[in-house]
Amino acid sequence: MSVRVVLVDDQTLVRTGFRLVLDETGDIDVVGEAADGAQALDVVARTRPDVVLMDVRMPGLDGIEATRRIRTGPHPARVIILTTFDLDEYVLAGLRAGASGFLLKDALAADLVSAVRVVAAGESVAAPSVTRRLIAHYLGSTPPRAAADQRLAVLTGREREVLTLVTRGLSNPEIAATLVLSESTVKTHLGRILAKLDLRDRVQAVILGYECGLADPVQ
Structure with missing residues (x-):
C-alpha cells in the first residue's frame, strides 16, 4: 500500500519540486496540495493522507496552527515541518503542536523520500541531538x-x-x-x-x- 502525502507550501515551485521527487518513488502517492493552513485542513479532511509536509510561514492560518488542528482532528495525519534553517523557533513550535519532526527545504531527494517513509512508519525524522539544540536555544531554562x-x-x-x-x-x-x-x-x-x-x-x-x-x- 502506498503512503498518501499532502504538500502544504505557499510557494508553487516548492510543491512542484517535492511532487516530482515523490512521484518517482512508486510507493508514495501525493494526493493533494495546499497553499496555506486553511486549505490544508480542507485537503486533509478530503484526502485523509498518512503524512503532511507542512510549511510554517504562510499567509492566513500558519503551519503551526494547522498542524495542531490536524493532529487533534478526526484524521490526525503525521506532519513533517518544512523549514529553511534547522535552528528555527517555528520548528520547535511545530514539534510542540504535534509534528513528527522537521525537514530542511533544501534536503536531498533521498532524504525527503526517507523522511516520508520513516514518519509514515510511526517514527520521527528530527535527530534527537538537533532537537535538543533547538530546545536549548529557545527554552533557555529548566x-x-x-x-x-x-x-x-x-x-x-x-x-x-x-x-x-x-x-x-x-x-x-x-x-x-x-x-x-x-x-x-x-x-x-x-x-x-x-x-x-x-x-x-x-x-x-x-x-x-x-x-x-x-x-x-x-x-
Missing part, C-alpha cells in the same frame, strides 16, 4: 528539580537512564552500548517510557527530557 522528579516518578531507574541518554542525543545502538543492553531491550524500554509519560514519539521524549533537566543546555 524547571525545578522537584518538578522534574514528580513528572518522571512513574519511570523505573533503568527507564530514566534510557530517557536521559535519549535526551542527550544518543541513538538506540549507542544507548545499548552505554548501558550494556541489547538494542531490542532499549527499544522495549523506550516504548514503555512513551506509554507511561503519554508521549507520541522520540521527539516528544527529547523535549520532555530537556524540560526535566536531563541534559545540559547546548550553546
Whole structure:
C-alpha cells in the first residue's frame, strides 16, 4: 500500500519540486496540495493522507496552527515541518503542536523520500541531538528539580537512564552500548517510557527530557 502525502507550501515551485521527487518513488502517492493552513485542513479532511509536509510561514492560518488542528482532528495525519534553517523557533513550535519532526527545504531527494517513509512508519525524522539544540536555544531554562522528579516518578531507574541518554542525543545502538543492553531491550524500554509519560514519539521524549533537566543546555 502506498503512503498518501499532502504538500502544504505557499510557494508553487516548492510543491512542484517535492511532487516530482515523490512521484518517482512508486510507493508514495501525493494526493493533494495546499497553499496555506486553511486549505490544508480542507485537503486533509478530503484526502485523509498518512503524512503532511507542512510549511510554517504562510499567509492566513500558519503551519503551526494547522498542524495542531490536524493532529487533534478526526484524521490526525503525521506532519513533517518544512523549514529553511534547522535552528528555527517555528520548528520547535511545530514539534510542540504535534509534528513528527522537521525537514530542511533544501534536503536531498533521498532524504525527503526517507523522511516520508520513516514518519509514515510511526517514527520521527528530527535527530534527537538537533532537537535538543533547538530546545536549548529557545527554552533557555529548566524547571525545578522537584518538578522534574514528580513528572518522571512513574519511570523505573533503568527507564530514566534510557530517557536521559535519549535526551542527550544518543541513538538506540549507542544507548545499548552505554548501558550494556541489547538494542531490542532499549527499544522495549523506550516504548514503555512513551506509554507511561503519554508521549507520541522520540521527539516528544527529547523535549520532555530537556524540560526535566536531563541534559545540559547546548550553546
